[in-house]
Amino acid sequence: MLRITELRLPIDHPPHALPAAAAARLGIAVGDIAAHTVFRRSVDARRTGAPSFIYTVDVTLADANGEAALLAALAGERTVSLTPDTRYRFVGQAPASGLPEAARPLIVGFGPCGIFAALILAQMGFRPIVLERGKEVRERTRDTWGLxxxxxxxxxxxxQFGEGGAGTFSDGKLYSQIRDPKHHGRKVLTEFVKAGAPEEILYLAKPHIGTFRLVSMVEAMRREIIELGGEIRFQQRVDSLLFDEPPATASDQPNMRRLRGVRLAGGEEILSRHVVLALGHSARDTFTHLHELGVAMEAKPFSVGFRIEHPQSLIDRARYGRHAGDTRLGAADYKLVHHASNGRTVYSFCMCPGGTVVAATSEEGCVVTNGMSQYSRAERNANSGIVVNVSPEDFGGTPDDPLAGIAFQRRLEAHAFVxxxxxxxxxxxxxxDFLAGRASTTLGGVVPSYKPGVHPTDLSSALPDWAISALREAIPAFxxxxxxFSLPDAVLTGVETRTSSPLRLPRGDDLQSVNVRGLYPAGExxxxxxxxxxxxxxxxxxxxxxxLDLLASGITHD
Incomplete structure (x- = not known):
């Protein structure tokens, strides 16, 4: 197949316009195209009042033998190339004789990272055991509604905790700017479609699923893992790691320990030489335990701020002009960045068109916000995090304390609760009121969506002064x-603190912890x-x- 990029068409184009545009780009007749598939479709709304669709299309020629000649003739056309092979290929397979019980890999956490680690290992025949501290997704949903x-x-x-991870209660966004030379993202999308996601996620430039669909998809993926021999245990919090003492072999580095399993909160020990640590960014107690055990970790930057809500109709008009409300375009989103005069960067984060602001705390006496949308994105308001970058130098405490970012988050969340x-x-x-530096005593025409409710106040003490200053400069710039965007009745709700993990567990080229052999820190x-x-x-x-490491070990664990 041939891949053609940057095909621009009006949003109201007829179906036959796409193959016609592809043929014109290739310099051939439409009849010379046997089939075409949309690989990507995005919306370009930069031209005020005239948004268009931008397509990437894979084309099969009626004469497959003519591909090489056509490519040679179009050598100077950068938008035409061979379609890459994005099929997923497994790196190994468990032995036909089966896997010893003690060799089964453990996966701690069943969010997106843990789900796909378990799914891939199960599909290769390694019968993983998943340990999730929270509940099954529907029980967890009831508990979340309780808050x-x-x-x-x-x-x-x-x-934060439970089957599906924090992403279950979100917009279900499925796009990223990561480097992905092996097309693993395509494997993710394909598995999601198999689990019940709409097929459009395979080609939309900014695909999303929404919370309700994510719930049933997570259940479908859990069933597949179990059918393939995996085991998933809920309400099983890992409290400690078990190590070989002294080091397993004389060749081990002096400061390297060898993992031999985990201990659960109830005291049970499960032995395994291979553990995927797929914790969410809010597993603060587990991070503390790991630090006490000497597992290598370091503080890292993240961001803090507020959620901002506008009428979705306002965002639609600003982005799409007279085409606002066109169902072919859906609810409009945005992505904003401002470099403030005090050296801070302010940016929009996790923008949720037609969504709601949700309570996202996992600790008593704290308030944390996040954003969520359903698949329809049909709610009244648009919301987004408006956040400011934070570096380890801002955390306070000792410079070498990897947990200082957690303490910084907690201070902000506890103050927001008050x-x-x-x-x-x-x-x-x-x-x-925020821009004018005065407290709000009532709210206006924008009705906040946060449940269990909001309290009008002055947010100037909710974040450090440098963050407040940067936000007051950025909003008029946006x-x-x-x-x-600076609509006086738009609503700011605080605080947004869990934009990403406040620490990192360093790992080597083999993706294992730099000082615990057999431990695979992974995910957010x-x-x-x-x-x-x-x-x-x-x-x-x-x-x-x-x-690969399990196969190289000969799968003979004592």
Whole structure:
């Protein structure tokens, strides 16, 4: 097949226009094309009032033998190339004789990273055992609604903990800017479609699924893992790692320990030489235990800020002009960046068109916000995180403390709880009041979507002064890109603190911990992903590395 990129068509184009445009680009007749498949479709709304679709199309010629000659004739046309082979290929297979029980890999955490690590290992025949501290996704959903509807928090079952991970209660975004030379992202999307996602995620430039669909998809993937011999155990919190003492072999590095299993909170020990640590970014107690055990980790930058809500219709008009509301375009999104005069960068984060702001804390006495959309993106408001970069130098504490970022987050979240009235309501402020430096006593025409509710107040103490200053500068600057962004009645809700993990567990080229042999830090919590797709891709990569090491070991564990 031949791949053609950058085919621009109006959003109301007839179906026959696409193969005609492909044929014109190739300089052939439409009849010379046997078939065409859309690989990618994006919306270009930069031309005010005239958005268009930009296509990448894979074309099969009626005369397959003519591909080489056509490519040679089009050598100067950068938008035409051979279609790459994106099929997934497994790196290994478990022995036909079966896997000894003690050789079965363990996966700690069942978010996107853990799900795909388990799925890939199960598909290769390695019968993984998954240990998830939270509950099955539907039980977890009921617990999450308990916070949203009744202000009752379950610290072990919430937006952060449980089957599906934090991404289950999100917009379900499935795009990323990671490098992906092996096309693992395509494997992720293909598995999602097999589990029930709409096929359009295979070609939309910014695919999303939404919370309700994610729930059933997670259940379908769990069933496949079990059918392939995997085991998934819920409400099983890992409290400690077990090591060989002294080092397993004389060739081990002096500061390198060898993993031999895990200990659960209930005291049970499960032996395995290969453990994927697919924690979410909110597994703070587990990070503390790992630090006490001497597992290598380091503080890393992240971002903090607020959620901002506007009427979705305002964003649609700003982005699509007279085409606002066209169902072919859907709810408009945005991506904004401002480099403030104090050296900070302010940017939009996890923008949720037609969505809601949700309570996302996992700890008592704290308020944390996040954004969520359903597949339809049909709610009244658009919301996005508006966040400011934070570096380890901002955390306070000792410079070499890898847990300092967690302490920094907790201080902000605990203060937000107090600002909101100490009821899990969130502190909120009108944008006009925030920019003017005065407290909000009431809210205006934009009705905040956060449940269990908001408390109008002054957000100036909710973040460090440098963050407040940067945000007050950025919001008017964003107005120049999105007309109405500084709408006085738009609502800021605090605080957004869990944009990414505040630490990283360093790993080597073999994706194992730099000082614990057999431990594979993975995904968002370990500092190697920032969303559903990137976490899932990292899960695949770690599963492959683990499988190769397991096969190289001869699968003879004592």
């Amino acid at each position: 949203w509807r009744q202000s009752t928090l379950n610290p072990e079952s919430n937006v 600002l909101g009235g100490s009821t899990y309501a969130a502190p909120a402020q009108r944008v006009g 107005e120049r890109q999105i007309k109405g 919590g370990a500092g190697y992903a920032g969303g559903i797709l990137s976490a899932a891709v990292d899960g695949i990569q770690v599963a492959e590395a683990l499988a």
